[in-house]
Amino acid sequence: MKEETEITPTPRLHVVDHPLVQHKLTQMRREETPSERFRQLLTETSLLLTYEITRELALHPVEIRTPLTTMSAPELVDDPVVVSILRAGNGLLDGVLRVIPGARVGFVGLYRDHDTLEAVEYYCKFPPMDGRAVIVVDPMLATGNSATAALDRVKADGPGAIRFLCLLAAPEGVAALHAAHPDVDIWTGAVDECLNEVGYIMPGLGDAGDRIYGTT
Numbered sequence: 001m002k003e004e005t006e007i008t009p010t011p012r013l014h015v016v017d018h019p020l021v022q023h024k025l026t027q028m029r030r031e032e033t034p035s036e037r038f039r040q041l042l043t044e045t046s047l048l049l050t051y052e053i054t055r056e057l058a059l060h061p062v063e064i065r066t067p068l069t070t071m072s073a074p075e076l077v078d079d080p081v082v083v084s085i086l087r088a089g090n091g092l093l094d095g096v097l098r099v100i101p102g103a104r105v106g107f108v109g110l111y112r113d114h115d116t117l118e119a120v121e122y123y124c125k126f127p128p129m130d131g132r133a134v135i136v137v138d139p140m141l142a143t144g145n146s147a148t149a150a151l152d153r154v155k156a157d158g159p160g161a162i163r164f165l166c167l168l169a170a171p172e173g174v175a176a177l178h179a180a181h182p183d184v185d186i187w188t189g190a191v192d193e194c195l196n197e198v199g200y201i202m203p204g205l206g207d208a209g210d211r212i213y214g215t216t
């Protein structure tokens with residue numbers, strides 16, 4: 001009998017180097033950028049990142065009538081499900097939903113234990129996944145612990161292909177997420193140098209939740 005070889009998917013990292021994404025990211029990194037402007041820039045950037053991450057969504061032909069004739073035209077097979085990792089993920093959600101208004105939205109609430117940096121879940125509510133494509137959003141991929149825990153939860157609900165969308169990633173987070181979920185591609189605006197001793201991305205932009213909501 002022929003032996004079956006298991007094919008391990010090769011995870012891909014997509015750095016969106018579009019000049020507008022890079023310019024807006026620089027404005028977000030600036031210490032002096034106030035929350036109001038930060039939120040605006042994050043929404044604008046998430047529109048651009050969503051355009052890239054949805055590039056490979058499945059289409060099927062449908063028969064339509066234009067004012068002049070009938071034709072077969074492409075339409076999305078399904079709107080994807082978007083899952084926001086609370087609370088900073090909500091900063092990306094507005095822009096994502098402007099591009100995919102029909103998406104259904106799930107939330108997973110995770111906080112970082114300050115001592116262990118492990119993700120602790122405090123909330124989870126998902127729409128039916130029904131094999132749909134899922135985009136999990138969180139602005140910062142730092143240790144990868146929250147992203148890994150969120151993806152574990154999503155996978156338990158029977159999704160289709162999963163993509164991870166962030167604004168900034170650390171090499172450590174990319175490696176951890178690829179190791180835990182090799183079938184999940186990552187889209188990011190940039191990969192920074194490293195994590196500092198308390199798990200912040202360097203040079204980064206600080207605490208994304210604080211920058212979005214004006215907390216300290």
Ligand code: URA
Pocket residue numbers: 088140142199200201202204205206207208209
């Ligand atoms: N979460 C943040 O908000 N910022 C970081 O640098 C790392 C994790």
